[in-house]
Amino acid sequence: MTIPTRPTPPANRRYGFDLRSTALFFVLVAVALSVLGLAARMMAGAVERRPAWMFALVVVGVAGIAGLRRRLHLARAARRAAAALDEAARTAADALEAPVTPRQPPAVEVAVDYDALTPEEFEEAIAALCERDGCSAVEVVGGAGDLGADVLAVSPEGSRVVIQCKQYGDSHRVGSQDLQRFGGTCFTVHEADVAVLVTTSEFTAPAVEYAEQCGIVCVDRETLRAWTDGTGPRPWEPAPDGWEGQWGR
Template structure:
């Protein structure tokens, strides 16, 4: 006997049209629009009466929006930074493991003797021209800490070839005499320099440097006037660092 097949009803899940609900929705929408319109109108009126308050409220709202956006960005940045930190930690761990697995290094080779310090060639002052000799004396002044070093020798120099200021602030006036062994600096030259070094150049320290020597009257005049005389030996000692700078006060014997 055959069983009659049942008819399957299709269930229509769509709600039937409800006039009351639709009318209520449109009424609420109209109410919301009316409230929004009244709010906008009131805000516009308040802005006309008190523009400062309106500007402050607008800026506050804009700041709130910016802060919210920044918080979201900071969150994403923090996540990226955390990922980078994790990657760096993993790389450091791998490096440490590789170092532990590497064989130990052998004993260090003994250090050899230190290379000798560079030797500075001595200047042959006799081989220099007069202007080169002035430049060499100026270089010695700069080497020993003088500032504002100038080479002013030439026509109309009034006896001054090199001007400088010592580390303690004294003005040095130097006259350079590039003479041969047989041509010594005499008292007349010292007198001409003594007449200008203090009055014209306002020297605190007056120095005469020569590649030769000084006559006895020249040395006597220099002692009376307070002029420092550097002959060949004193110049060599100053250049090699074994003698004192000419502006250094003489130590009492």
């Protein structure tokens, strides 16, 4: 038995004209135009009868739109501020949790070869030691007309420290004449509370005796090395009990 096949409509078949749909479309368009026209007519009449009201309404509308934009801007700014505060709080918490390392004063190298320095560099090195150990107003004033003062400083306790530097070799010891010249100006001219003579050499016995009589601190090579590496006293401090270094004070 043969089954009849259903005819396939052609691909380019066009749909027929639908009068009902077309009429409904035009009716909706006419209604929309009528509503818009009525609204425009009502607004025109309201403007003609109450222009002040319409102006106020427009102003209120514009203000409302501007206020809405401002609120959105403020909301974004508030979110950014909240994020920044949250980040700052986390940073502060991390800083509090981190171990605190005590701040150390700038140190001069312990292995300083003072003999290899020029006289000016030696004065700068002594000034650096004073700054390292907490002195303020440190100033290098050595030179022609210094009247015996090479370094001026104020100790952590507030004492005025006047230092004279003598960069001598081992065979050239500081004698009493050097101490006398320094002693004649350190207190009367420079108004020192603590007068110090620092040398890379040693002091003669008469020089130490004169220093003890005048209250001048003598820092020889050994004492300077101890001051540099932190194992000895600072010149403006009293010598500790049992200290065997040069300390004519």
